[in-house]
Amino acid sequence: MKPLDYNTGKIPVWCPGCGNFAIWNSIKKALASVDMEPHKLALVSGIGCSGKMINHVRSYGFHALHGRALPVATGIKLANPDMTVLVNGGDGDGYGMGIGHLIHAIRRNIDVTYVVHHNKVYGLTTGQAAPTSPEGTVSKSTPFGVVDSQLNPLILAMAAGATYVARGYSGESDQLAELIEGGIRHNGFALIDVLQPCVTFGGEYKYDYYNDRVVKMDEIPSHDKAIELAQDTDHYHLGVFSQYDRPAYNEQHPEITKGITAKDVTNLIQEYV
Ligand code: SF4
Numbered sequence: 001m002k003p004l005d006y007n008t009g010k011i012p013v014w015c016p017g018c019g020n021f022a023i024w025n026s027i028k029k030a031l032a033s034v035d036m037e038p039h040k041l042a043l044v045s046g047i048g049c050s051g052k053m054i055n056h057v058r059s060y061g062f063h064a065l066h067g068r069a070l071p072v073a074t075g076i077k078l079a080n081p082d083m084t085v086l087v088n089g090g091d092g093d094g095y096g097m098g099i100g101h102l103i104h105a106i107r108r109n110i111d112v113t114y115v116v117h118h119n120k121v122y123g124l125t126t127g128q129a130a131p132t133s134p135e136g137t138v139s140k141s142t143p144f145g146v147v148d149s150q151l152n153p154l155i156l157a158m159a160a161g162a163t164y165v166a167r168g169y170s171g172e173s174d175q176l177a178e179l180i181e182g183g184i185r186h187n188g189f190a191l192i193d194v195l196q197p198c199v200t201f202g203g204e205y206k207y208d209y210y211n212d213r214v215v216k217m218d219e220i221p222s223h224d225k226a227i228e229l230a231q232d233t234d235h236y237h238l239g240v241f242s243q244y245d246r247p248a249y250n251e252q253h254p255e256i257t258k259g260i261t262a263k264d265v266t267n268l269i270q271e272y273v
Pocket residue numbers: 013014015017018019020049119123124197198199200201202
């Protein structure tokens with residue numbers, strides 16, 4: 001299939017210039033690269049502008065509650081291990097409400113690809129500070145400036161043991177498509193943090209800001225170098241920060257994914273009481 005074959009015919013209503021358009025195109029490009037058949041793909045999203053993605057990609061779709069996309073994605077993957085599960089969410093959704101689910105999905109190495117639209121703001125609700133907003137950010141929810149420390153999702157994911165950690169930028173959509181393709185091909189949990197300018201409520205974090213600061217990495221750095229690059233406050237390094245092999249959750253628990261009946265559960269319980 002070609003990227004345009006994944007269109008659903010629905011026109012996105014994102015603001016003109018929003019980084020979500022490029023992420024949409026990169027997702028379709030990545031799907032075409034792996035020759036994904038729409039009936040083998042489940043798209044899951046949380047609440048936010050990014051959540052509308054499920055309307056615009058030919059696939060099964062589930063629009064979950066705020067911060068709850070990963071538990072839904074986990075259920076889909078365990079019940080249907082042959083499905084490819086691609087999750088879209090915002091940084092407020094995934095790194096705020098959903099952060100507990102993120103850490104445990106990483107620890108379990110659930111075989112899903114999580115694309116986080118990182119724009120440092122809650123865009124859908126018109127501009128409140130997100131966990132990724134730098135300290136001092138003045139917003140509708142923080143009129144005196146953010147006092148919480150800024151969350152670094154790459155460091156968090158690597159510390160939790162994520163088997164694929166990457167950063168992309170919606171202004172570099174070809175590279176982003178490759179990173180998403182890499183996440184889909186990867187066996188295990190893949191986090192792709194995507195710098196995505198919110199052109200309406202994103203304050204200074206627009207294309208000019210990122211264009212001056214992004215740097216593409218040539219190769220996957222060593223662990224220590226990856227930690228150093230992820231903490232660089234002068235530049236945003238783009239590419240795969242970390243990737244290694246570890247069995248995915250469904251491979252470690254085939255008894256779950258082969259299909260358990262109510263009778264199996266009763267027998268299991270009786271074994272333990
Ligand atoms: Fe995009 Fe921001 Fe508009 Fe939402 S509010 S569609 S994130 S530009």
